[in-house]
Amino acid sequence: MPVDRLLELASRHADAAEVFFEETESRPVQFENNRLKYIHTKNRRAASVRVIANGRIGFASTTDLSDPARLVAQAMESAQFGQEAKLAFPGPAPMPSVAVHDPAVVSFAIERGVELGRDAIATVLVAYPDVLCSVEISKWLGHSRLANTQGLDVASDATAFECYISALRIHDGGLLWVGEGESSRALVHDIERYTAKIVSDIRQAETESAPPAGAFPVLFTAKAMGLLLEIIQTAVNGKLVQKGASPLVGRLGEQVADARITLADDATRDYGDGSEPHDGEGTPSRPTPLLEQGVLRHYLYDLQTAGVMGTETTGNAVRGFAAPPQPDATNLVLSAGDDPVADLLTGIERGLLVDDVIGGGQSNVLAGEFSVNVGLGYLVEGGQVHGRVKDCMVAGNVFELFSRIRGISNVQETHGAIVTPAVCFDAVSISAAE
Numbered sequence: 001m002p003v004d005r006l007l008e009l010a011s012r013h014a015d016a017a018e019v020f021f022e023e024t025e026s027r028p029v030q031f032e033n034n035r036l037k038y039i040h041t042k043n044r045r046a047a048s049v050r051v052i053a054n055g056r057i058g059f060a061s062t063t064d065l066s067d068p069a070r071l072v073a074q075a076m077e078s079a080q081f082g083q084e085a086k087l088a089f090p091g092p093a094p095m096p097s098v099a100v101h102d103p104a105v106v107s108f109a110i111e112r113g114v115e116l117g118r119d120a121i122a123t124v125l126v127a128y129p130d131v132l133c134s135v136e137i138s139k140w141l142g143h144s145r146l147a148n149t150q151g152l153d154v155a156s157d158a159t160a161f162e163c164y165i166s167a168l169r170i171h172d173g174g175l176l177w178v179g180e181g182e183s184s185r186a187l188v189h190d191i192e193r194y195t196a197k198i199v200s201d202i203r204q205a206e207t208e209s210a211p212p213a214g215a216f217p218v219l220f221t222a223k224a225m226g227l228l229l230e231i232i233q234t235a236v237n238g239k240l241v242q243k244g245a246s247p248l249v250g251r252l253g254e255q256v257a258d259a260r261i262t263l264a265d266d267a268t269r270d271y272g273d274g275s276e277p278h279d280g281e282g283t284p285s286r287p288t289p290l291l292e293q294g295v296l297r298h299y300l301y302d303l304q305t306a307g308v309m310g311t312e313t314t315g316n317a318v319r320g321f322a323a324p325p326q327p328d329a330t331n332l333v334l335s336a337g338d339d340p341v342a343d344l345l346t347g348i349e350r351g352l353l354v355d356d357v358i359g360g361g362q363s364n365v366l367a368g369e370f371s372v373n374v375g376l377g378y379l380v381e382g383g384q385v386h387g388r389v390k391d392c393m394v395a396g397n398v399f400e401l402f403s404r405i406r407g408i409s410n411v412q413e414t415h416g417a418i419v420t421p422a423v424c425f426d427a428v429s430i431s432a433a434e
Helices: 003-013 068-079 110-127 191-204 225-235 238-243 303-309 341-346
Strands: 016-032 035-039 042-053 056-062 132-148 153-171 174-184 214-220 263-265 288-292 332-334 350-358 369-381 384-388 392-397 405-415 418-432
Touching: 003 016, 003 042, 003 068, 003 132, 016 110, 035 110, 042 068, 056 068, 110 132, 110 153, 110 191, 153 191, 174 191, 174 369, 174 405, 214 225, 214 341, 225 332, 225 369, 225 418, 238 303, 341 405, 341 418, 350 392, 350 418
Parallel strands: 214 350, 332 418
Antiparallel strands: 016 035, 016 042, 016 132, 042 056, 132 153, 153 174, 214 418, 263 288, 263 332, 350 369, 369 384, 369 392, 392 418, 405 418
């Protein structure tokens, strides 16, 4: 189903139209319980049409590309009941140069994925034969094209690569689950590093300590910081701001966090997990400051939400083929601080180091609250890391915690679409099972 044909048909009936086409191939290799489970190849070709007709938005999508007239008719029909249009489709504009396609991912042999998975499991089993490992290594190739009646016509080729390994150990009546990995638009070369971290985590968890109960300092590693940053990501989403559901409504220009906090959304990072040269509506990508020295600077908008709010898009329209664009974050980047992690630990007389959390507990995310089980955490006493803590939870309000920061590490780590240092917070609520 050619994009040009769809656009030509839609332009006959709609006041304005946009066509999105996507062609993808994914090839995951998955191991479960130390054994190869499957090797799978999935191909998809899909298209969607968004129209503005009589002042309202219509949308339709399909993976059946045999009848373009029917897809356009469905979009036009849906416009009768669609949201009032507060957007105008963008015209052509210069796009930033952003690396999102790695030839090494394209040429990565799936047989190599099987070999890497088996090697990773073997390494863990040499150290701990009683462990059950799961591994997923996958590559993704995609081509997309976006065109509209304003003359915009942009195409993109992209890649993605993921590798994750987890280990489950049931030992002396206790259960331990640890997981490590990475996703990127470039080939991940250091899978062995994540395997080594799995072994190290199991070894360190063999010694157990009783967790403190009450309000104590907690150091969240870069991996664990994802939970807290995702709550902030939700709060700056323009759609929630539009609905009045964000705790940050009406607070632009206010100090909402410690002055050491600088957080940005940035789709222009080369090979970032959420990187693109333009967003899902064709707006050029750019870094968007969210918090600058603790001051709230922007919410994240797509065209329609920005139009409703009487402002401009931030280039944060995120889309798949099956649904209209919605505002969302791309790559969240928290600036590094000044302190080595060892120094952050030194300042803790008694508290926790949290490396992983489980679930959302009874969290009221829209209010900035969280209450989660500590999946992998350690007692910190006298500035030293001691044994693993079990059966405990950490809870609090993210916006209150980000105003009670003890220190930020001077090294960033990338975990998927989140780039962050470790952060130590004061007076985090810790509860332990009796």
